[in-house]
Amino acid sequence: MTILLSDPRVRATALLDAGDPLVRLPGHLGPARALVRTGLADRLVRAAAQLPAGICLRVVEGHRSLADQQAIISAYSADLCALHPGISAADLDELTSRFVAPIDVAGHVAGAAVDLTLVDACGEDLDLGTPIDATPEQSDGRCYFAAAGIGADARAHRELLARVLGGAGLVNYPTEWWHWSYGDRYWALVTGASHALYGPVDLAIAA
Structure with a gap:
């Protein structure tokens, strides 16, 4: 059964922030040079080194501000709400969390999550079944990592992501094939860690 970020067990997971700073990813992990915690950066570099020749990771987003997270939620x-008139607050929270996390448990806000894909040696996107950030409605559910209805190439590329990223200690959010995290509350819950390593970071305060 898929655990969503709205699940009370995610919020109830203990947090003991390790204090790792945010760093920019090296250029070979994508031109965005996203900001992430050092523990995640190290693991992404390790994962990228395990890819076959001619295939590279491209990280398109890492740390996200509180304001940006709230804007996506809203x-x-x-x-x-437009699709489901009269939806209850609880059901709305659950449906919303398939695509964007509540701020207090959001891996992006903690610098503990990335959105990424695979590219070839020329920097062209490989087939992963849907674009990054395709909602469940836009993709007819094909954004789910284990979704049916994607081609053999897309399935193989998703499995390659799982192999190298999982091998480096990251976990996938199963409603978004592109979303991987390390050290956030979701990671701690699904791996059985005693606590999360990274909580929300406000860059304005950190600066």
Whole structure:
């Protein structure tokens, strides 16, 4: 059964922030040079080194501000309300969390999550079945990591991601094939860790 980020067990997971700073990823992991915690950066570099020749990781987003996270929540919640008139607050939270996390448990806000894909040696996107950030509604559920209805190449590329990223200690959010994290509350819950390593980081305060 898929554990969603709205699950009370995620919020109840203990947090003992390790204090690792945010760093920019090296250029070979994508031109965005996303900001992530050092523990995650090290694991992404390790995972990338395990890819076959001619295939590279491209990270498109890492740390996300509190304001940006809230903006995504608000926009997607509004879309869902339009699709489901009269939806309850609890059901709205659950549906919203398939695509964007509540702020207090959001891996991106903690610098503990990345959105990424695979590219070839020329930097062209490989087939992963859907674009990054395709909602469940836009993709007819094909954004789920284990979704049916994607081609053999897309399935193989998703399995390659799982092999190298899982081998480096990251976990996937199963409603988004592109979302991987290390050290956040979701990671701690699904791996059985005693506590999360990274909580929300406000860059304005950190600076």
